Amino acid sequence: MTRRIDGAAYMTEMRPQDILLPTAAGLCCKPGGFHIDPVRPVERAVITHGHSDHARAGHGAVLATQETLDMMRLRYGENFAGSTQVISYGEEIRLGDVKVKFHPAGHVLGSAQIAVTCKDTCIVASGDYKDAPDPTCTPFELVPCDVFITEATFGLPVFRHGDAADEVKKLLASVALFPERAHLVGAYSLGKAQRVMKLLRLAGYDAPIYLHGAMEKITYYYQSRGIELGELRPVAGMKKAALAGTITLAPPSATSDIWARRFPDPVTAFASGWMRVRARARQGGIELPLVISDHADWDGLTATIAATGAGEIWVTHGQEDALVHWCKSRGLRAQPLDLVGYGDEEESETPPQGEAEA
Amino acid sequence: MNRFAELLDRLAYEPGRNNKLRLITAYFREVGDPDRGYALAALTGALSFKHAKPALIRDLIASRTDEVLFGLSYDYVGDLSETVALMWPKAAMAAHNNPPPPTLTEVVTTLRTLGKTELPKQLERWLDELDETGRWALLKLVTGALRIGISARLAKTAAAALGDKDPHEIELIWPGLSPPYLDLFAWLEGRSEKPVNRDPAPFRPVMLAHAIEDGDFAALDPADYIAEWKWDGIRVQAVAGRDERGQITARLYSRTGEDITGSFPDLVPSLRLPGAIDGELLILREGRVQSFNVLQQRLNRKVVSPKLIKEFPIHLRAYDLLGDDENDLRELPFAERRERLETFIGKLGDPRIDLSPTVPFASWDALTAARADPASAGAGEDADAVEGVMLKRRDAPYLPGRPKGQWWKWKRDPHIIDAVLMYAQRGHGKRSSYYSDYTFGVWTEGADGDELVPVGKAYFGFTDEELLQIDRFVRRNTTEKFGPVRHVVHEGDKGLVLEVAFEGLQRSPRHKSGVAMRFPRISRLRWDKPPREADRLETLEKMLKAEAAEVEA
Numbered sequence: 001m002t003r004r005i006d007g008a009a010y011m012t013e014m015r016p017q018d019i020l021l022p023t024a025a026g027l028c029c030k031p032g033g034f035h036i037d038p039v040r041p042v043e044r045a046v047i048t049h050g051h052s053d054h055a056r057a058g059h060g061a062v063l064a065t066q067e068t069l070d071m072m073r074l075r076y077g078e079n080f081a082g083s084t085q086v087i088s089y090g091e092e093i094r095l096g097d098v099k100v101k102f103h104p105a106g107h108v109l110g111s112a113q114i115a116v117t118c119k120d121t122c123i124v125a126s127g128d129y130k131d132a133p134d135p136t137c138t139p140f141e142l143v144p145c146d147v148f149i150t151e152a153t154f155g156l157p158v159f160r161h162g163d164a165a166d167e168v169k170k171l172l173a174s175v176a177l178f179p180e181r182a183h184l185v186g187a188y189s190l191g192k193a194q195r196v197m198k199l200l201r202l203a204g205y206d207a208p209i210y211l212h213g214a215m216e217k218i219t220y221y222y223q224s225r226g227i228e229l230g231e232l233r234p235v236a237g238m239k240k241a242a243l244a245g246t247i248t249l250a251p252p253s254a255t256s257d258i259w260a261r262r263f264p265d266p267v268t269a270f271a272s273g274w275m276r277v278r279a280r281a282r283q284g285g286i287e288l289p290l291v292i293s294d295h296a297d298w299d300g301l302t303a304t305i306a307a308t309g310a311g312e313i314w315v316t317h318g319q320e321d322a323l324v325h326w327c328k329s330r331g332l333r334a335q336p337l338d339l340v341g342y343g344d345e346e347e348s349e350t351p352p353q354g355e356a357e358a
Numbered sequence: 359m360n361r362f363a364e365l366l367d368r369l370a371y372e373p374g375r376n377n378k379l380r381l382i383t384a385y386f387r388e389v390g391d392p393d394r395g396y397a398l399a400a401l402t403g404a405l406s407f408k409h410a411k412p413a414l415i416r417d418l419i420a421s422r423t424d425e426v427l428f429g430l431s432y433d434y435v436g437d438l439s440e441t442v443a444l445m446w447p448k449a450a451m452a453a454h455n456n457p458p459p460p461t462l463t464e465v466v467t468t469l470r471t472l473g474k475t476e477l478p479k480q481l482e483r484w485l486d487e488l489d490e491t492g493r494w495a496l497l498k499l500v501t502g503a504l505r506i507g508i509s510a511r512l513a514k515t516a517a518a519a520l521g522d523k524d525p526h527e528i529e530l531i532w533p534g535l536s537p538p539y540l541d542l543f544a545w546l547e548g549r550s551e552k553p554v555n556r557d558p559a560p561f562r563p564v565m566l567a568h569a570i571e572d573g574d575f576a577a578l579d580p581a582d583y584i585a586e587w588k589w590d591g592i593r594v595q596a597v598a599g600r601d602e603r604g605q606i607t608a609r610l611y612s613r614t615g616e617d618i619t620g621s622f623p624d625l626v627p628s629l630r631l632p633g634a635i636d637g638e639l640l641i642l643r644e645g646r647v648q649s650f651n652v653l654q655q656r657l658n659r660k661v662v663s664p665k666l667i668k669e670f671p672i673h674l675r676a677y678d679l680l681g682d683d684e685n686d687l688r689e690l691p692f693a694e695r696r697e698r699l700e701t702f703i704g705k706l707g708d709p710r711i712d713l714s715p716t717v718p719f720a721s722w723d724a725l726t727a728a729r730a731d732p733a734s735a736g737a738g739e740d741a742d743a744v745e746g747v748m749l750k751r752r753d754a755p756y757l758p759g760r761p762k763g764q765w766w767k768w769k770r771d772p773h774i775i776d777a778v779l780m781y782a783q784r785g786h787g788k789r790s791s792y793y794s795d796y797t798f799g800v801w802t803e804g805a806d807g808d809e810l811v812p813v814g815k816a817y818f819g820f821t822d823e824e825l826l827q828i829d830r831f832v833r834r835n836t837t838e839k840f841g842p843v844r845h846v847v848h849e850g851d852k853g854l855v856l857e858v859a860f861e862g863l864q865r866s867p868r869h870k871s872g873v874a875m876r877f878p879r880i881s882r883l884r885w886d887k888p889p890r891e892a893d894r895l896e897t898l899e900k901m902l903k904a905e906a907a908e909v910e911a
Contacts, residue, residue: 157423158431158444160490276444277435278370287371322430329424 048127049111067110106140108191152318186252212250363495382516395538439497521546533560563758819879
């Protein structure tokens with residue numbers, strides 16, 4: 001009899017790790033037969049967003065939002081996967097023994113949280129997310145769940161990102177103060193760059209914005225999705241003198257590259273949540289740090305965790321220790337998820353790669 | 359305060375000297391008295407209040423935040439003030455009252471009069487009132503650690519630019535000025551006469567030397583230079599002058615202008631002739647100069663006991679004369695000042711003050727030989743306290759700062775050993791993401807055969823490129839982690855050999871190895887050398903014998 005009760009309990013209350021389990025290839029959903037954001041080629045991949053550490057080429061089948069699939073196609077070419085399937089926000093589909101539903105993550109255009117429900121247990125793999133406003137993507141949606149998988153890129157209480165619009169004001173003040181210099185803004189080419197451009201427009205800046213070559217494709221894609229960014233020009237071919245007083249968006253690594261020599265006495269800015277910490281800015285030779293992040297800050301992470309109502313929190317990529325500690329101090333079950341290959345900021349955060357998607 | 363904080367914040371990132379000047383001058387122009395005066399004082403290190411200890415800041419943050427979260431944050435940020443400024447949670451009360459943030463003047467004047475017990479509450483209030491940058495600047499200010507890459511000279515230059523004056527003019531009157539420099543700004547803005555320096559024994563900004571490189575000699579003519587020994591002591595300026603009543607005031611200044619008279623009362627009676635001597639503070643026993651290790655016993659003492667004075671008799675070895683009675687000699691060529699100095703020291707006739715001898719040489723080869731063997735080139739028994747030679751242009755006036763081509767220092771070669779990297783720790787500040795602090799060891803006979811024993815720590819000497827290489831090596835060869843410290847593989851055939859240069863050795867009961875190095879730095883990476891071939895503790899002990907005996911004498 002006892003045995004039967006145990007069996008019944010097992011049937012209705014699956015352990016969360018039976019639904020999603022970290023493996024070398026990424027977060028694996030056995031009952032659903034897929035991986036979320038796999039770092040190695042797998043048969044079936046479900047992808048949260050288009051950043052290259054989450055969306056890789058070479059999978060058999062890929063399920064993602066239209067924007068994410070488009071971005072992968074832009075980056076990797078037409079044959080980036082065996083087959084693709086589009087899913088919209090709010091849409092739910094069945095994969096094997098589980099149901100999968102996509103919700104906006106507010107991280108970049110097309111970014112999604114993935115809710116995986118098996119029996120009565122709902123796990124939300126939030127991917128990268130932010131709860132701060134962003135005029136270039138659908139706002140973050142809170143999804144109540146039993147287990148919440150959160151990133152921890154800025155999982156330390158020193159990371160409190162203010163209003164991004166104020167940071168853009170700082171940039172414009174500097175342009176006014178040094179009209180004879182060019183302003184070079186390092187920003188990750190997918191998401192951050194377009195957000196900075198949009199914020200500049202919202203702040204009333206209506207001069208042409210110049211683009212590094214690596215920015216062009218993805219930025220034009222954003223425009224094609226109806227995000228108005230005003231007049232944009234490729235910086236290639238411009239005369240040095242003509243760039244005085246202008247703003248150019250470039251991948252962060254380019255701002256310290258020989259490429260930057262084409263600008264008249266450039267002021268090097270960098271739009272990133274890492275800019276909150278002075279040493280980070282100085283390491284990269286940044287003169288004008290702009291604290292603009294595509295990830296939730298400490299207050300955002302903790303508020304979101306609390307609001308999901310989840311009793312168990314899995315913490316991945318970033319400053320897991322602090323966030324796990326915070327969860328436990330709030331009486332939540334929490335553990336770091338040992339997933340490799342995402343962000344990996346703690347160990348390799350310094351430029352040129354590290355800025356990546358902060 | 360927030361405006362000053364904004365300036366500091368921008369300065370901290372601005373690498374260009376001219377842009378820094380522009381930012382500071384713009385601040386002086388925009389901000390009125392007395393705030394800008396206190397800002398100038400802060401930038402020149404002229405503010406005097408009792409600094410808050412880091413422990414107090416830690417207590418404050420501990421009362422507001424979770425200890426573990428603070429620890430993790432501090433480890434990540436690498437700077438106490440910044441960590442606290444970033445994570446400071448404002449009190450709920452503050453949001454309601456919303457008092458205006460304090461001005462810089464308010465902060466500085468309050469700190470000057472505030473009792474020790476009132477400080478924590480006051481700081482807390484300010485932290486609640488200021489924004490993140492304001493908190494950061496406040497904490498830097500109260501702990502006395504601005505360190506934003508602005509020299510006092512640069513700040514004065516920016517002030518001079520306000521009135522289109524030569525910064526040298528400010529240097530000359532500076533010792534008589536005090537915050538908030540109302541008279542200085544009035545003069546700079548053309549509202550009043552130039553302030554007069556009324557201090558009877560003012561500090562004169564010191565002249566510094568460049569390190570000479572092998573390639574420099576070809577362009578220099580030996581006949582243009584006078585050489586002296588470079589003493590391994592402390593550079594000081596000993597100034598005596600008459601006040602309005604004709605009484606002698608004597609002061610001893612460090613090279614940065616800090617008044618250190620109180621630490622050396624035994625030298626004061628010897629400063630009875632009005633004048634300003636540039637020289638080296640040394641310990642002399644029976645006429646013989648003692649090593650720096652010995653001199654160190656007299657430094658940073660709160661109480662200077664008669665016993666200390668007797669056992670470590672202080673001495674001034676003079677090498678330049680900047681003022682002779684009422685006459686400012688700084689415009690004179692060095693050769694002439696040297697003659698005046700010889701006369702001055704002769705007239706003084708005091709056993710505690712003597713002349714640093716010149717080192718005669720006719721060619722660079724002759725000087726090279728003298729530098730290699732000071733004992734037989736005139737330094738005699740004092741040779742151990744010689745750390746190289748100084749070259750001074752005969753025709754050089756005494757210029758503040760480090761003017762090019764006037765004075766050169768040519769240090770003796772350091773001691774070198776090959777040691778094995780054992781532990782690495784992340785650096786602070788700019789280096790907080792790099793493993794840049796290294797503990798290294800040498801071989802010694804242990805219970806189970808040879809083992810490495812740590813003999814020192816070094817965190818500079820390497821190039822940026824080498825830092826990246828070591829950092830990579832550390833990350834790939836970590837065997838264990840203890841918080842911010844990584845245990846790096848160090849076996850006979852696995853590990854990294856560091857060539858370590860250092861200036862001297864001391865016996866140290868605090869170190870397991872029993873020795874402590876002076877001024878150790880990484881001089882080379884020996885990727886080519888297997889750790890088993892690194893040096894042994896016996897080598898260091900041999901070096902030690904000669905040096906250590908003196909301290910106890």
